[in-house]
Amino acid sequence: MFEILQYDFMQNAFVAAVLVSIACGIVGTYVVTKRIVFISGGISHTAFGGIGLGYLLGLSPILVAIPFSLFAAIGIGVISRKTVVSEDTAIGILWTVGMALGIIFINLSPGYAPDLFSYLFGNILTVPNSDLVVMLVLDFVIIATVVIFYREFYALCFDEEFATVAGMPTRLLYMLMLCLVALSVVVLIRVVGIILVIALLTIPVAVSRMYVTGFRSLMLLSVVTGTVMTITGLCLSYFFDLASGATIVVVLGIAFGLSSVLKRSRAV
């Protein structure tokens, strides 16, 4: 069982699983309670444009994805507050244009982009050390931001109008929250890929929500459940030689299904 830890790539994968779960548990709590799951999906798919641009420029795709997804987050935040187009339409536009740009950038890049598939569906087994450093820094930024703005984000998720009246700069805070989503998306891309990002942002929180009632405890439990499920999925993918990102998401899905059933049978 523990011999899998001998491999460097597995050690990296375990570290990545923990780093990802920290970002997901914290930011996912906001995504779920503020109900911005679809927005988060938009940001993650737009980030694909950043990946493509990274290839085209010959830079680290993950580093280029950071400004790109931040730009997407701010773009969605700005557009959604205008009445010209509705928020979901704006998301739909950014979502598809971002992905299309990614494909075109990759088409324009010289040579073959070998691990494109891993950015779409993730591959936790190929996370290099440099990406771990990026993930660690992003986790730190996310935690610091949440510690500083905890009261504001809490009020913003619960009752945005009241938060505004209470004197909070809600527009800016909302943008900042979307930027946190963007950063966690970048952390996640390596592990589950752009398409499966939403699973890690929502499922650990959805499961944890069945067991705790406090906001802080929801964040903490989401980090724990996220870590356990990601590592479970990682091990299963190793032993059964399955795609890691997809296996992790399926494990998350099963965990959610089981918790729901358990919860219901106990309630009856």
Place this chain on the structure above:
Amino acid sequence: MESKTETGLQNEAVVKMSKVTLSYTNEPVLEDITLSVAPNELLAVIGPNGSGKTTILKALLGLLKPVSGSIEVLGRPPKEGRRDVGYLPQKRRFDPAFPINVFDAVLMGRYRGLLKAYRAEDRQSAEAALERVGMYEQRNSQVGTLSGGQAQRVFLARAIVKEPALLLLDEPTASVDPEMQKSFYELLAELKQRMAILLVTHDVGAISVHVDTVACVNRTLFYHGSPEGIDNLDELYSCPVDIISHGVPHRVFSEHGTDFSKGDKPECCTHGSSEEGRK
């Protein structure tokens, strides 16, 4: 909690609206509204559904900029004045599954600014506000598990927890049963000693003896004065205020629509059916 709010505006109007026109799009929702609220005054703004009552509150809170006219709240523009304004919204759009307990929801009303943590005195104020609305026992309950009336009291506690100089209430008795309404108005009478109150309602039954002034609104302001002076205006403006002078003066009117049997029903008298029918 017990200290009296010193605003330094004892004789100055707490709210001053002068020839205000408000709109969300190009169509004005309200035109030419001139109103004022004195300190320790309880003003009831009444009008049918869709008459723009909530819009007035949004303007006073600085959430909606007037197209024309001027608004002063506590002698300042609404966006600055709202620091000392308590607000009880009508629609609470929060998710019932949102993980927050009663105490934390009320504590949010003590928010003082970025990087400013809640202090011990903020927590004491939150507890005192919960005691005042009779929800202290439920302080650890999840907000989503409360009944409509209980949630209403919690949000009232959140509105008064910072001892505002002005309290804005939007349909405060909509989800409160008749028995609670009475104690609710008694609470308002008590709060009135320390703050001005502006409440908005389509439910004429909600107008109690504690109301000092009434403003009738339907697209524009039809009447602004004492509750007794409205009698001859109601037919003219289809403002549903006859109940005040025809009803029993020393109780809170609680039954919906009991006194609307005579004559044409103004459009607002279909109140209750639209909201309660949906449940």
